[in-house]
Amino acid sequence: MTPGQRRWFFLAAAAGLVACYLWAFAGLPGFGNYPGPYGQEVLRQAVRQTHATGVVSAVNFEYRGFDTVGEEFILFAAAAGLSVVLRRLRRERETEPAGEAGGEAGSGTVPAASSAMRVPALLMVGPTALIGWWLASHAQTNPSGGFQGGVILASAFILIYLSGEFLAFRRLSPVVLLDAVEAVGAGGFVAIGLAALAMNLPYLDNYLPPGQVPGAVSSSGTIALISFFVGIEVAAAFVLIAGEFLEQTLLKRRSA
Amino acid sequence: MIREVVSDGLLALAVLTVAAAALGVAVMPDAYARLHYVTPAAVVAPVFVTLAIFVTEGLDHRRARLYDRHGPVPVARHDARDARPRPRRLASATRAPAGPRPAGEGEGATMIPVAAMDTLQIVALVGVAAGATVVVRTRSRVRQVLALSVYGMLLAILFFVFQAPDVTLSELSVGAVALPIVLLLAIAKVRKPEQ
Numbered sequence: 001m002t003p004g005q006r007r008w009f010f011l012a013a014a015a016g017l018v019a020c021y022l023w024a025f026a027g028l029p030g031f032g033n034y035p036g037p038y039g040q041e042v043l044r045q046a047v048r049q050t051h052a053t054g055v056v057s058a059v060n061f062e063y064r065g066f067d068t069v070g071e072e073f074i075l076f077a078a079a080a081g082l083s084v085v086l087r088r089l090r091r092e093r094e095t096e097p098a099g100e101a102g103g104e105a106g107s108g109t110v111p112a113a114s115s116a117m118r119v120p121a122l123l124m125v126g127p128t129a130l131i132g133w134w135l136a137s138h139a140q141t142n143p144s145g146g147f148q149g150g151v152i153l154a155s156a157f158i159l160i161y162l163s164g165e166f167l168a169f170r171r172l173s174p175v176v177l178l179d180a181v182e183a184v185g186a187g188g189f190v191a192i193g194l195a196a197l198a199m200n201l202p203y204l205d206n207y208l209p210p211g212q213v214p215g216a217v218s219s220s221g222t223i224a225l226i227s228f229f230v231g232i233e234v235a236a237a238f239v240l241i242a243g244e245f246l247e248q249t250l251l252k253r254r255s256a
Numbered sequence: 257m258i259r260e261v262v263s264d265g266l267l268a269l270a271v272l273t274v275a276a277a278a279l280g281v282a283v284m285p286d287a288y289a290r291l292h293y294v295t296p297a298a299v300v301a302p303v304f305v306t307l308a309i310f311v312t313e314g315l316d317h318r319r320a321r322l323y324d325r326h327g328p329v330p331v332a333r334h335d336a337r338d339a340r341p342r343p344r345r346l347a348s349a350t351r352a353p354a355g356p357r358p359a360g361e362g363e364g365a366t367m368i369p370v371a372a373m374d375t376l377q378i379v380a381l382v383g384v385a386a387g388a389t390v391v392v393r394t395r396s397r398v399r400q401v402l403a404l405s406v407y408g409m410l411l412a413i414l415f416f417v418f419q420a421p422d423v424t425l426s427e428l429s430v431g432a433v434a435l436p437i438v439l440l441l442a443i444a445k446v447r448k449p450e451q
Contacts, residue, residue: 056422117292124299131306135425143313143421151429152306155299158437162295238434245441 052220113164121163136231140220150234185233270304
């Protein structure tokens with residue numbers, strides 16, 4: 001195909017795309033005009049049915065809880081796949097993380113963190129972990145949830161690394177523990193659903209008492225519990241992913 | 257009203273943090289020095305936006321009472337036509353009782369002038385379009401990741417302006433924290449050692 005033909009082919013395809021796009025655009029409902037009855041129905045019913053004032057969480061972990069199981073296992077599978085791909089191969093040995101051992105000129109690709117970097121990062125670790133836990137445990141009352149809380153919890157660990165303490169990061173998050181926590185998080189979600197089956201209820205049915213006051217932390221039955229499990233699963237998965245990448249970057253692996 | 261001012265201030269601080277971090281990244285000579293400037297963009301700015309969300313949405317449990325105003329709606333008598341929303345103007349989403357509201361704010365207290373809300377939404381949309389263009393046009397990989405991080409922040413602000421705080425938190429944590437870290441580490445890995 002000559003460049004000229006290719007250009008005509010592109011122009012024809014682009015014109016078709018623009019036409020279809022405009023046609024589809026013309027058929028959209030007006031701005032802010034949601035035509036589906038489902039959302040309105042959920043807004044009417046959700047707080048009364050689930051006693052969760054975080055209606056988005058009620059949808060994620062209750063009405064469409066089964067979808068969320070699938071999404072959670074996407075992350076689980078991704079973290080597992082990453083661990084497999086980046087595992088230490090036979091005949092590979094690790095050298096010391098460059099730069100941490102104390103400024104060997106030439107080999108140090110990672111400069112030691114400056115104090116200006118280290119102090120704020122370490123100071124942020126506690127608040128960040130707190131925000132993460134808070135988000136993961138308040139899905140039923142506020143705009144938050146296990147996923148957001150989990151990622152922010154994981155970033156508390158990443159802050160430890162950013163403060164120049166790669167070894168502390170590794171000590172605080174041993175892979176065995178991370179694997180266990182991640183498995184407990186993913187398994188806990190599924191187990192909550194299976195427990196409903198054992199009680200002759202539909203999978204992931206909200207069988208716990210929803211609590212007296214809608215919007216209280218202790219309300220909403222299984223929603224809060226699922227959010228908590230999602231939180232620890234996501235946190236473990238992200239720390240695992242970040243740790244694997246850090247090891248790949250910092251520990252020079254050479255086949256012996 | 258105070259909530260609006262405080263959350264606007266926090267959002268402005270978040271934007272300033274990201275801008276300052278981007279400047280630092282642009283100035284620093286090598287990838288690891290740049291990495292240090294990612295932290296404020298990745299951590300401080302999300303914290304500011306998170307705080308803004310909580311200032312706006314409130315931390316108390318009493319918001320649930322707002323739902324009592326509408327009263328329980330029996331399923332059987334509920335007509336599908338009632339559920340059809342009225343066509344809205346651009347910013348009238350702020351007035352519709354579509355989501356939970358802080359208890360301290362009455363019917364009129366949350367009203368933002370429609371023009372201001374329109375402007376905010378248009379600014380957010382234009383900002384996201386500009387951010388996406390910058391990401392695509394950036395040639396250097398490291399700078400592209402940082403542009404992507406800023407773009408994630410802009411997207412989070414867009415979601416926040418359009419009243420989707422849950423999505424804002426997700427976008428903040430993934431777009432501004434997780435994705436740039438993974439990408440930067442991968443770039444650092446594949447980069448040839450500078451001798």
